[in-house]
Amino acid sequence: MTVLCGIIGRPSVGKTTIFNLLTGAAFSRGVNQGSAKIPDERLEYLATIYEPSKTTFAALDMVDIPGFDNDEITEQNFKIFLEEVRKADALVHVVRAFKDESVWHVDGSIDIIRDLNTINSELILNDLELVETRIERIETSRQKGVPGNKTELSALLKCREALENEIHIGEADLTSGERESIQSLEFLTFKPMIIAVNVDEEQLLEGYPQKEEVHAWAKDKGGEIFEIAAILEKEIRELEPDERELFLSELGIEEPGVAKLAKAVYSSLDLISFLTVGKNEVKAWTVEKGLAAKKAAGKVHSDIERGFIRAEVVSFNDFKICGSEKAAKEKGLYRLEGKEYPVKDGDIINFRFNV
Numbered sequence: 212m213t214v215l216c217g218i219i220g221r222p223s224v225g226k227t228t229i230f231n232l233l234t235g236a237a238f239s240r241g242v243n244q245g246s247a248k249i250p251d252e253r254l255e256y257l258a259t260i261y262e263p264s265k266t267t268f269a270a271l272d273m274v275d276i277p278g279f280d281n282d283e284i285t286e287q288n289f290k291i292f293l294e295e296v297r298k299a300d301a302l303v304h305v306v307r308a309f310k311d312e313s314v315w316h317v318d319g320s321i322d323i324i325r326d327l328n329t330i331n332s333e334l335i336l337n338d339l340e341l342v343e344t345r346i347e348r349i350e351t352s353r354q355k356g357v358p359g360n361k362t363e364l365s366a367l368l369k370c371r372e373a374l375e376n377e378i379h380i381g382e383a384d385l386t387s388g389e390r391e392s393i394q395s396l397e398f399l400t401f402k403p404m405i406i407a408v409n410v411d412e413e414q415l416l417e418g419y420p421q422k423e424e425v426h427a428w429a430k431d432k433g434g435e436i437f438e439i440a441a442i443l444e445k446e447i448r449e450l451e452p453d454e455r456e457l458f459l460s461e462l463g464i465e466e467p468g469v470a471k472l473a474k475a476v477y478s479s480l481d482l483i484s485f486l487t488v489g490k491n492e493v494k495a496w497t498v499e500k501g502l503a504a505k506k507a508a509g510k511v512h513s514d515i516e517r518g519f520i521r522a523e524v525v526s527f528n529d530f531k532i533c534g535s536e537k538a539a540k541e542k543g544l545y546r547l548e549g550k551e552y553p554v555k556d557g558d559i560i561n562f563r564f565n566v
């Protein structure tokens with residue numbers, strides 16, 4: 212299952228630095244698509260138990276979307292920008308808080324709210340244009356009265372009102388039917404958006420100007436928000452592992468900002484992981500929340516879906532409390548579930564099948 216997350220923002224705010232941190236790409240220019248590993252302590256724990264040959268984390272595809280990086284914003288590269296944004300399933304909007312005289316801001320000063328609004332207005336305008344086009348198309352259609360069109364029209368009218376008030380479509384008050392009716396239109400403000408504030412070391416510890424406003428802005432638009440000290444994290448990444456631990460604990464950082472960011476993107480898309488274990492491989496599999504066990508089996512192999520008998524399931528937490536498969540089985544914590552069982556995040560599953 213491929214899920215695409217686009218990184219957007221004003222020029223020189225740290226998009227590429229954060230992209231490189233997420234994807235582990237070399238810090239070079241040019242490459243703009245890569246895979247981001249979703250950190251998962253559960254897999255690390257299971258790897259200590261099973262000592263597999265291979266541990267495979269869940270991943271997301273990331274695109275570092277330029278478009279605004281040229282001095283001159285031409286119509287052509289703006290069009291490319293919008294196309295890339297439209298393709299993404301979720302967006303990370305990077306803004307700059309860090310102070311650094313040597314890094315020039317295109318607008319001549321640091322102002323996070325201004326930067327958020329600059330990009331956001333483009334997204335809103337683009338959605339508004341699409342809303343208008345669709346409304347007109349339905350209203351002039353001879354099939355205006357058919358139920359599907361009626362639902363879409365009422366959804367679009369609500370969307371228009373939301374957008375005119377700078378509310379994202381994701382936050383508009385739509386019924387589930389209305390939501391579904393506009394799903395395929397790929398509105399830009401319907402995508403989950405996570406805000407990453409790129410801070411320097413001092414700001415990470417002590418805060419930065421506009422912090423409250425920025426958090427309020429994010430809440431208003433329905434997006435999660437994280438502070439990331441991108442350059443600091445890049446430096447930390449270049450340290451030896453034991454030095455790294457020491458450094459992080461001195462800074463009072465339990466988990467790097469990029470790790471939190473990756474996890475937030477994953478859950479904003481309503482994705483969960485089920486886990487499979489064994490001597491060969493311990494692996495996290497990405498599925499939509501609530502997927503039925505038989506369908507989930509199909510992610511592993513189509514034969515397993517076809518020949519599905521039962522799913523033998525234990526939750527990661529139950530497993531960890533017991534400390535081993537044997538102990539968890541003795542306590543009766545492994546359950547046998549049928550094909551309709553909705554898979555939960557952190558389920559350790561062994562599929563029983565027959566081909």
Ligand SMILES: Nc1nc2c(ncn2[C@@H]2O[C@H](COP(=O)(O)OP(=O)(O)O)[C@@H](O)[C@H]2O)c(=O)[nH]1
Nearest residue numbers: 222223224225226227228309311314410441442
């Ligand atoms: N001081 C400082 N510089 C940064 C930080 N993040 C990025 N930069 C620098 O800002 C410049 C632009 O960063 P880049 O990631 O290429 O930004 P992009 O244009 O948004 O992709 C580069 O010179 C980075 O080294 C930061 O947190 N602190």
Ligand SMILES: [Mg+2]
Nearest residue numbers: 226227277280
């Ligand atoms: Mg860049």
